[in-house]
Amino acid sequence: MTLTRRTFVKISGAAAALPLLGTSAFAQLEKVKIGFVYVGSINDNGYNYAHNQGRIYVEEHLGDKVETIFVENVPEGPDCERVLRELAQQGCNLIFATSFGFGDSVIKVAQQFPDIAFEHATGYMKADNVGLYNARFYEGRVVCGTVAGHMSKTGKAGYIGSFPIPEVVMGINSFVLAARKVNPDFTIKPVYISTWNDPAKEADAARAMIDQGIDIIAQHTDGPAALQVAAERGIIGGFGQGADMSAFAPDTQLTAIIDHWGPHYLASAEAVLAGTWVAGDTWEGLKENVVEMGPYGKKVPEDVVAAAEATRTGQIDGSFNIFMGPIKDNTGVERVAAGVALTDAELLSMDWYVEGVEQPA
Numbered sequence: 001m002t003l004t005r006r007t008f009v010k011i012s013g014a015a016a017a018l019p020l021l022g023t024s025a026f027a028q029l030e031k032v033k034i035g036f037v038y039v040g041s042i043n044d045n046g047y048n049y050a051h052n053q054g055r056i057y058v059e060e061h062l063g064d065k066v067e068t069i070f071v072e073n074v075p076e077g078p079d080c081e082r083v084l085r086e087l088a089q090q091g092c093n094l095i096f097a098t099s100f101g102f103g104d105s106v107i108k109v110a111q112q113f114p115d116i117a118f119e120h121a122t123g124y125m126k127a128d129n130v131g132l133y134n135a136r137f138y139e140g141r142v143v144c145g146t147v148a149g150h151m152s153k154t155g156k157a158g159y160i161g162s163f164p165i166p167e168v169v170m171g172i173n174s175f176v177l178a179a180r181k182v183n184p185d186f187t188i189k190p191v192y193i194s195t196w197n198d199p200a201k202e203a204d205a206a207r208a209m210i211d212q213g214i215d216i217i218a219q220h221t222d223g224p225a226a227l228q229v230a231a232e233r234g235i236i237g238g239f240g241q242g243a244d245m246s247a248f249a250p251d252t253q254l255t256a257i258i259d260h261w262g263p264h265y266l267a268s269a270e271a272v273l274a275g276t277w278v279a280g281d282t283w284e285g286l287k288e289n290v291v292e293m294g295p296y297g298k299k300v301p302e303d304v305v306a307a308a309e310a311t312r313t314g315q316i317d318g319s320f321n322i323f324m325g326p327i328k329d330n331t332g333v334e335r336v337a338a339g340v341a342l343t344d345a346e347l348l349s350m351d352w353y354v355e356g357v358e359q360p361a
Helices: 047-065 078-089 100-114 138-153 167-181 199-209 225-233 261-273 302-317
Strands: 034-038 066-071 094-097 117-121 130-135 156-161 187-192 215-222 236-241 253-259 280-286 292-294 334-336
Touching: 034 047, 034 078, 034 117, 047 236, 047 253, 047 261, 066 078, 066 236, 078 094, 078 100, 094 100, 094 261, 100 117, 100 130, 138 167, 138 215, 138 236, 138 253, 138 292, 138 302, 156 167, 156 199, 167 187, 167 215, 187 199, 199 215, 199 225, 215 225, 225 236, 236 334
Parallel strands: 034 066, 034 094, 094 117, 117 130, 130 280, 156 187, 156 215, 215 236, 236 253
Antiparallel strands: 253 292
C-alpha cells in the first residue's frame, strides 16, 4: 500500500463500507483458533508488543479453549494477503489484522473465506465477516500534551510520525491543543519517516529536531529509539508509545500511552466460541481502559501530574473534550466554531493541522 493510498482515508467512516449483517452467521465452537498479523516485531517494545500482549491475555483467560498463532514483520502490501490466506487455510476461525495498511488485503481474503471472522485494527472498510476496532490514542496524547505544555522551557516540541493519515494527524493536533491550553505560544514540529518502526530513522529524526531547539519529543512510531536519543542528549523528556518504555529511558520518559488490547481480543474470541460474533466497529479509549497512561516519571512535578490527571479523568467522565471549538487551523482559519465539538467522522477524516503545528516539509 502506498502513501497515496493511505491518504485516501479522508472519508466519514461508512462512506466506503460494505453492508454488515445484523445477526451472527457463525456456528458455536468448542475451541477457537485465532491468527494475529503484526506489521512489526513483537519485541518492538511498543505497538506490536502491545498487540501480542493482548494475544497472551486471551490465552491466559481461555486456556484450552483457544489456540493462537501469529506472524510478525508482515509488510503492508501484497505479502499481507498471502499471510492472511495462509492463516485461513490453517484453520483459524478468527483473524486479527493489526495495522492500517492491511485493509485491502483483509477485504479481499475475507471474501474468499466467508465462514471466518476477520477484524482489522484502525481500518475503515467493513464487510459481512470483517469487523473494525480502534483505540482513541489521541486521548492519551492530550495527557502527554498537558505535561509538555507545563514542562517545556522552549515551548517547542517535536513529533515523529509514521504517515500523515488521520490517526496520526489527530494525535499531533490533540497534543498541541492540550499544550497550548497551558502555554498559548507552544509549537510542535512534525516529521514523517514513512514507516511504523525504523530505529535508525526515528533516532535521526529525534537528533535533527533536538538540534533545532525542541526540548520535548513525542512520537507515533513503535519503538523507544527517540526516547533513548532524548536521554542521550539531555532534553527534558518524551513519551512512551503503545507500551511503557521507561526501561529504555527511565529518567526521560515522562509518561506513556499504553495500548491494552486484551479485553477486546477476549470479547471477540468468546463471541466466536458462542456463535454470536458479528462484524462490529469499536473505537474505545481511556474510559474503557483500551488506552491507559503509564506512570509519571520522577521528574514530573506534582502540580503537573495533577493537571495531567485532570485531563485524563475529564476525558473519561466527558467533562473535557480537546476538540471542542473554537479551533483554528495553522493558517489561521477557524475550523471549529465555539461550543461545537468535532464528530467522530470528522476526526477519522482529519487532514488538517491546528494552530501551533508547523507545516511538515
